[in-house]
Amino acid sequence: MRPFLVYCALSLPLFVQAWLAGEHKQIFSRDGVDLFNRSSIFEAGLTSKRSLPTQNGNAVKVRGVNLGAYFIVENWMANTVFSGFGCNTKSEFDCVSSLNDQAKADADFQGHWKSWITADDFKKMVSYGLNTVRIPVGYWFLESIVDQSEHFPRGGEKFLDQAVQWAKDAGLYVIIELHGAPGAQATDAFTGQYNPSPGFFDTYNYDRACTWLEWMTNKIHTNPAYSSVGMIGLVNEPVRIGDSRYPDASSQTLSMRENYYPKAWTTIRNKENALGIAKDQQVHIQMMDKKWGSGDPNEFLPDKTFWHAAYDDHEYVKYTSASVSHQGYIDFSCKDDRSGNVPVIVGEWSLSVPDNVQNTDDWNPNNAANKDFYQKWFAAQVMAYEKGDVIGWTFWSWKTSGLNDPRWDYQMGVDAGIILKNIDDAYSIGAC
Template sequence: MYAGVLLFLACPFFAAAWLPGEHKQIFARSGVDLFNRSSLHEHGLIERSLPSIGNTVKVRGVNLGSYFVVENWMASTVFSSLDCDSQSEFDCVSSLQDQAKADKDFQGHWESWLTADDFKKMASYGLNTVRIPVGYWFLESLVDSSEHFPRGGEKYLDQAVQWAKDAGLYVIIELHGAPGAQATDAFTGQLNPSPGFYDNYNYDRACKWLEWMTNKAHTHPAYINTVGMIGLVNEPVRIGDSRYPNAQAQTDSMRSQYYPRAWTTIRNKEAALSISKDGQLHIQMMDKKWNSGDPNEFLPDRTFWHAAYDDHQYVKYTDAKVSHQGYLDFSCKDDRSGNWPVIVGEWSLSVNSDVEHNSDWDPNNDANKDFYRKWFAAQIMAYEKGQAIGWCFWSWSTSGLNDPRWDYQKGIDAGIILKNIDDAYTIGACS
């Protein structure tokens, strides 16, 4: 175990939970531990750590958006290639009216969206983590006859985790699409007119999914020592959002009923598998900044949490002054402290929708690239300080969108994302 910035041993609430490089080392197939500075130096590889944090690095990751939960806005060519004019997977499969065809078509997407080389490339860019959004329908026994989703995805999820393992990447798997839909957005896999997740029937289905995923994390060869964190639900309704007049009751229900049940489900499964406390998974919930209430309020076993928190920060939707300097100033002063430890699990370089297509904000215009590089750096520094232990950019790949502000690979190629992440601390973004 390495001494590191998280100082888990000084905090009894988190003493036996594990994060990469802190309590377990995540090794590439070559034997290189990409979370350890000494190992990196020994093999002449990119150093993924900050000067002040000893032998341990921050979480620096990327999302695999639209790999297993396709969103049309960022992957329009996927649905168009399937001949379904849809916004969500449920709608696409329903419109095809042929389950076997839908299964085959989506399997074609899963086979082509990413390859093993993508994960090697992530590591070469200094990334050490992948966050994988998954829908509940990947456990096909949970899907009701009235629900329409593609089948056969589990083996591709297993393959993706194996590729991450081979590249030495830490994996966060989160329930992105919950049973009944936790919000009225296509990221849930369906466009329900109102969120249907917040009842005992769907909590029960979600807990079965979590038990299944916990078992895989501790028994499947690709997952062991690779998957270290499970997210209970992505972006539930927010108190104060005008789309959700019942948000207070829904979030109260989620925190008082679902979170404790989910917590107990995961820990009971680990106990049944004889997993020691040192080997237990981190359980991730939305940070209190998300405004769904205090995630800890009803948790059991409050003296031994093994908890982590998910914070999403899309500056384009904030009150930041809409100018290059305004965005830099906002991110340089941004403080993501809230619950601890928190990972900024989603963020991007996208800007206010009113100006995103203006020439002054064009990411392919050489005159703007210095701004985007500095803004990338400013966000990196904000998400690696205080109670924030790192970040996962949204997203690794897009199709049809053609905007490098949402696409890590395109951002590298466009010169607006730093190929060496540590340069964020030396280019003077906040000076």
């Protein structure tokens, strides 16, 4: 689950573009001119040949899903997975530790990786009109950087390679991001370890993360399966300034911006240069947008042109100040402005509502009387996350297990009729 505070409302959009009928799929199109490949738009930003999804040769908005609970299992959304292993824990680290049997843990998790997602899942995504998949990965998939005090499942790399190949075969654009960083970047099971005191923010763990990024960059440019991977995320949802759980957040996030981001940026670019990768073939380096609340990610970057930079924005309306009513949620999303660092993707969002109302009849997603609301709220969010300099979205998540809530599960949402199977219908059902 995505925590906890109301998001900061800082933004510095370069320009705002209103939606016009028939143009929502284009990244930036004015007067018939495709601006996507013009470097002047973002000071040579999104111009790589690894740019973003295309359709008929034209760049289009990102429309995708996350592979949550695949390579980082979170018990809240996949409790049948952990229970099948004999775990009753929040995170993978705790699960492996509680089993006290590394061979069993490895076998259990490899069985999960083998069966949780198949090639048919990626084909199904395409049939729903999706063009992108965001794959959260933990640092422990590079087993050489895991130290003896850490307990994680082993043998995941070949399953990651297979998933990326399947995504490529299906024609999907791929974003890979370091979801679980060494030492944990927040107190949350999505890091792979429920660490009450995040330990990511020091030189040792920055160095390990950069070793992971160098390894991943090499894969992207030398393994043909990874040719559809165009974006690599440096760290997911680090601590935020002002979160009462993190008294050291100000110094931690300053350290991250001042030390980790520049080192990570340089590590990726140096590896690409060593491999002889032309500038227009380099990956996009994605950081959390400054609205996340960890400061401006560009502040200390060594390359002030921000060549091939991208930004990750997460918007869970249930955690905002939106008026808790059907119309209140629709109105909030219709007016939601996610512009900020440019270009930005809303990398996580859902149809989940506040805990105190989510199980009531008025908000039951399986109640036919609520179908119209959820469809319109889905549509309102799609439009908000495709508006102006927001270049698209990836829904959290593609699949859950045991949760039985279509508001978090894209496939279940389509089956329940609350997620539009034809995403373009979002612009015609009268949500906003």
